[in-house]
Amino acid sequence: MEFKLSKEQEMMQKMAKEFADKEIAPLSQEIDKTHKFPIELARKMGTLGLMGMMVEPAMGGAGCDTVCYTIAIEELARASAAVAIIASVNNSLVCYPLQKNATEDQKKSYLPDLASGKKLGSFGLTEPGAGTDAGSQATVAVKKDNEYILNGTKIFITNATNADTFIIFAMTDKAKGPKGISAFIVEKTFPGFSIGTVEELMGIRGSGQAELVMDNCRVPAGNLLGAEGAGFGIAMATLDSGRIGVAAQAVGIAQAALEECQRYAMEREQFGKPIGKFQAIQWMVADMATEIEAARLLVRKAAYAKDTQKRFSAEAAMAKLYASEMCMRVTVKAVQIHGGYGYTKDYLVERLIRDAKITEIYEGTSEVQRMVISGGLLK
Numbered sequence: 400m401e402f403k404l405s406k407e408q409e410m411m412q413k414m415a416k417e418f419a420d421k422e423i424a425p426l427s428q429e430i431d432k433t434h435k436f437p438i439e440l441a442r443k444m445g446t447l448g449l450m451g452m453m454v455e456p457a458m459g460g461a462g463c464d465t466v467c468y469t470i471a472i473e474e475l476a477r478a479s480a481a482v483a484i485i486a487s488v489n490n491s492l493v494c495y496p497l498q499k500n501a502t503e504d505q506k507k508s509y510l511p512d513l514a515s516g517k518k519l520g521s522f523g524l525t526e527p528g529a530g531t532d533a534g535s536q537a538t539v540a541v542k543k544d545n546e547y548i549l550n551g552t553k554i555f556i557t558n559a560t561n562a563d564t565f566i567i568f569a570m571t572d573k574a575k576g577p578k579g580i581s582a583f584i585v586e587k588t589f590p591g592f593s594i595g596t597v598e599e600l601m602g603i604r605g606s607g608q609a610e611l612v613m614d615n616c617r618v619p620a621g622n623l624l625g626a627e628g629a630g631f632g633i634a635m636a637t638l639d640s641g642r643i644g645v646a647a648q649a650v651g652i653a654q655a656a657l658e659e660c661q662r663y664a665m666e667r668e669q670f671g672k673p674i675g676k677f678q679a680i681q682w683m684v685a686d687m688a689t690e691i692e693a694a695r696l697l698v699r700k701a702a703y704a705k706d707t708q709k710r711f712s713a714e715a716a717m718a719k720l721y722a723s724e725m726c727m728r729v730t731v732k733a734v735q736i737h738g739g740y741g742y743t744k745d746y747l748v749e750r751l752i753r754d755a756k757i758t759e760i761y762e763g764t765s766e767v768q769r770m771v772i773s774g775g776l777l778k
Contacts, residue, residue: 408467411452415471418447419478427479430605431750436561437605438519441485445516449475450489454498459511465702469647473695476651477658480754481605483651487644488557489513493520496566496582496637500625505584509564521562522641523553523585523611524634531767533568534577534631538613540569542620547571547583549616552595555761559594559609563587566637567613568630580630584622591616602753639712641762642719643705646698649719649726649758653691656733656751660684663737663746680736687729694722713775720768723758730755 404412423440430437444450452468454460461467468490476483494513497506512518529535538551549569556565565585572579585592595610625633664675664684674680701718704711730752734741741748759765 404466404470407463408470411463411467412470412474414447415449415474416477418443418449419474423475423478423482427482428747428750430479430481432604434599434604436607437479437482437485438561440482441489441519441561442516444475444482444486445514448514449486450516450519451494451510451514452490454494454510454514458498458506458514460494460514465643465705466699469643469698469702472644472647473651473654473698476648477655479605480648480652480751480757481603483648484557484603484606484645485519487641487648488522489520491641491644492522492637493564493566495640496624496633497584499636500582500629500633501584505622505624509584513564518563519558519561521556521558521565522637523556523559523565523567524638525553525555527552527554531764533634534580536568536570536580538567538569539573540571540581540583540618542571545620547618547620547623549583549585549591549613549618551613553611555598555608556611557761558607559611560597560607562607565592565611566624567611568634569613571627571630575628577631578628580634581627582624582630582633583618584624585613585616585618589616589618600757602750602755602757638762639715640705642715642768643698643701643711645758645762646694646701646715646718646722649722649755650691650695650698652751652755652758653687653694653722653726653729656730656748656755657684657687657691659747659751660687660733660736674736683732683736687732690725690729694718694725697721713772716763716768716771719758719762720765720772723755724765726755726758727752 448461451460452463456462513520540547540549567583567585571581591614593612595612598608664680665673667674697718701714704714733748737748740746
């Protein structure tokens with residue numbers, strides 16, 4: 400296995416890091432404070448190719464591999480976890496399923512604008528009664544003439560407040576259970592579609608999390624994504640892709656925490672010397688750096704598997720499980736190193752620990768990841 404980044408991957412890292420440092424970092428605390436969706440940053444990311452990184456150039460994308468994608472998401476998350484998940488959702492949960500399942504006409508209609516950042520995408524699977532149990536969809540779709548009529552509610556939907564295009568899952572045949580779920584490409588302008596409650600979140604504030612409401616929402620039959628009944632399979636494959644992005648986000652958050660601790664430990668003095676000279680602090684920093692590097696390698700292995708293998712569920716689940724739990728351990732240590740100051744909003748680590756928690760929850764909880772991993776091992 401080659402651990403050295405290719406020239407293309409190094410260029411992506413440099414570009415993403417420069418953009419994150421110059422454009423995102425100065426706004427990150429304000430985004431967290433106001434919860435305002437950073438639509439201008441989303442548009443800028445589009446012009447840089449960061450919103451359609453793995454989309455083929457013919458469809459307006461950057462044509463990068465998944466390793467490039469994870470490198471970029473990590474750099475974005477180091478500056479702002481909220482901005483990183485905006486890009487991750489557009490790339491992994493919207494562009495990816497369109498690339499894999501859309502007709503040529505659907506691709507031409509949607510991918511160029513999504514990949515360029517002219518439009519923003521969102522993914523609507525979670526419901527009030529269907530979180531981990533995604534197969535228990537209550538949203539229904541009934542075909543009538545040349546349309547599907549959708550009725551139902553989705554919750555905790557990232558990018559919802561500002562998205563133009565949504566991948567929505569609904570039951571077309573309840574008798575078939577998960578095999579009766581279908582996927583649809585829904586535009587915000589479709590009759591009967593609206594944004595409901597906007598969530599007040601603990602972390603990743605500014606990511607546009609909201610409720611989607613479909614009240615006799617009329618969707619053209621031509622906007623069915625894949626075949627009827629293929630929706631659950633599309634959703635699960637898409638979540639595999641999304642887990643790699645979340646894992647990279649977790650690494651980025653943890654890396655930011657480590658860098659803050661490195662600075663603080665050499666500036667903060669107690670008992671006449673920097674606290675970084677005390678073994679207790681040194682060992683915490685050493686453990687943090689080691690865990691981050693281990694998670695980073697798992698993420699890149701999962702990314703490589705996605706690019707080279709037919710199935711990559713286990714690799715994605717392992718990366719997401721370890722990286723997200725590592726991120727929590729690292730950010731807890733970061734607050735501890737900062738002491739009382741770490742518990743105030745004057746220091747970045749306070750935001751980082753709040754941002755970290757969601758990585759253990761969305762795109763499948765840690766418990767779900769363990770189910771996926773063990774399911775492949777205990778057959």
